[in-house]
Amino acid sequence: MKQPIKRKVPIIKDTDQWKLHQLFANFTQKLDQLPDAGEVQRNPKRSAPQGIVPMVF
Numbered sequence: 001m002k003q004p005i006k007r008k009v010p011i012i013k014d015t016d017q018w019k020l021h022q023l024f025a026n027f028t029q030k031l032d033q034l035p036d037a038g039e040v041q042r043n044p045k046r047s048a049p050q051g052i053v054p055m056v057f
Contacts, residue, residue, distance in 0.1 A: 023051060 012018065027048065 020051070023049070
């Protein structure tokens with residue numbers, strides 16, 4: 001059995017793509033948290049930020 005080739009992809013943190021990925025990651029992490037009942041009542045449901053939508057679709 002052959003060993004898989006492992007390669008590192010350099011991450012350039014000053015690019016717009018990296019910033020979009022970070023924004024999307026923070027948004028999904030926030031969605032993953034379970035809110036308490038009071039927070040649910042204070043914050044109605046809302047759609048994803050408009051800046052993220054073009055990257056996803």
